Amino acid sequence: MLDRGAYPDAVTPWERETWRASALAWVENGLAAHGLRGTGGLRVRLRPWSVLVRVPVEGRSAVWFKASPPAAAFEGPLTAALARWVPEDVLKPLAVDVGRGWTLLPDGGELFRDLLAREPVDPRVWESLLGRYARMQRDLVPHAREIERLGVPSARARDLAEVFGRLLDGASALAPDERARLDALRPRVAEWSAELAALGIGDTLDHADLHDGQLFCPAPGRFTFFDWGDATVSHPFCSLRIPAERAVDRYGPGVLPRLVDAYLEPWTGSGRTAAELRHAVGTAWRLSALGRAASWGRMFPDPSGVAPGAGQSAQWLLELLNDPPRTG
Incomplete structure (x- = not known):
């Protein structure tokens, strides 16, 4: 499922096949590091400011992959730091790739x-x-x-x-x-x-x-x-x-x-x-x-x-x- 919302012409790296393959392989490795395995059925949301992918996981709640643009690549490292400083108030990432602006996050419950x-x-x-x-x-x-x-x-x-x-x-x-x-x-x-x-x-x-x-x-x-x-x-x-x-x-x-x-x-x-x-x-x-x-x-x-x-x-x-x- 692909959701472009009000931005049907948004330019994101998701359109590049090699990027998608690298991102999904990284997600798979990130899950494996926690003893988890994805089950397919991805839901993808594309916006000019992010790529967000909901990844169903076997035996537990889904996880979320987020790719940030270069100007917001700090989001993953910041989220990880906040999980150390104020753990009761934020999500703790499952994985962060600082150089590529990628973050893998657990489900946070109800919005x-x-x-x-x-x-x-x-x-x-x-x-x-x-x-x-x-x-x-x-x-x-x-x-x-x-x-x-x-x-x-x-x-x-x-x-x-x-x-x-x-x-x-x-x-x-x-x-x-x-x-x-x-x-x-x-x-x-x-x-x-x-x-x-x-x-x-x-x-x-x-x-x-x-x-x-x-x-x-x-x-x-x-x-x-x-x-x-x-x-x-x-x-x-x-x-x-x-x-x-x-x-x-x-x-x-x-x-x-x-x-x-x-x-x-x-x-x-x-x-x-x-x-x-x-x-x-x-x-x-x-x-x-x-x-x-x-x-x-x-x-x-x-x-x-x-x-x-x-x-x-x-x-x-x-x-x-x-x-x-x-x-x-």
């Missing part, structure tokens, strides 16, 4: 998205998962430099104005008037960047796309975070926007203050007031658009020279012009 589709879920469940995710981020602050050494892009709070400048200079899909409006925003982005850095909360891992399809819910009250190909090392609060927007879409804006409180709880203390933290959430909400814009540049190379994510990246840059929602 949170599938749970939401199957039964009513109280907003307090979202509060719980955001608190758990924030605690994981806090635990990873001491590992920020190690995460960068794995190849995860650095977008530290103090450097976000420079990140914005690079993204804007390379944005090929902006109309002239859009570029002019964003160019005029450079001084404000520098101010926002300095504000976040001055808060004194250490940079850490930012998933950058933590929606309901990027976490498992293997048991009530338990969450497993995965799919780290869009990640950066940045201000932790930049992670909050995507899951909060999904929850607001489902329950309405009235849930936002409690979601913010749940996320901020692990970051309280050290003399920071609730008002300061909430103000920082608004600043990070806006600047999180930079991580999303950058992630659309991590695609498989297209021989035609077309940048598959250029339009989406430009749209995220334009989000910088919009005010964040009120969180209290």
Whole structure:
């Protein structure tokens, strides 16, 4: 079964027979190293940013092979490192090939998205998962430099104005008037960047796309975070926007203050007031658009020279012009 979703013309290495043969042989060897054997019936999902293959396994749950593009080849090593540092929050890979950007992962259980589709879920469940995710981020602050050494892009709070400048200079899909409006925003982005850095909360891992399809819910009250190909090392609060927007879409804006409180709880203390933290959430909400814009540049190379994510990246840059929602 082959799924191309909304990207029927996506260019991926799966189209090359020699690549497919090498990848599937690697999967077979990875399974054998754990005493496992595949049973056929592959399900393949192709996107401009990944090749994902569900591999049925004899006598147990299926496993998943993922191939990342060169710009996101850090995902396998990062996932393996997270399994050492925060094992209760992530999947432990069965195998990783750093040079080729390949990862073999166990099944993580039910997707949170599938749970939401199957039964009513109280907003307090979202509060719980955001608190758990924030605690994981806090635990990873001491590992920020190690995460960068794995190849995860650095977008530290103090450097976000420079990140914005690079993204804007390379944005090929902006109309002239859009570029002019964003160019005029450079001084404000520098101010926002300095504000976040001055808060004194250490940079850490930012998933950058933590929606309901990027976490498992293997048991009530338990969450497993995965799919780290869009990640950066940045201000932790930049992670909050995507899951909060999904929850607001489902329950309405009235849930936002409690979601913010749940996320901020692990970051309280050290003399920071609730008002300061909430103000920082608004600043990070806006600047999180930079991580999303950058992630659309991590695609498989297209021989035609077309940048598959250029339009989406430009749209995220334009989000910088919009005010964040009120969180209290």
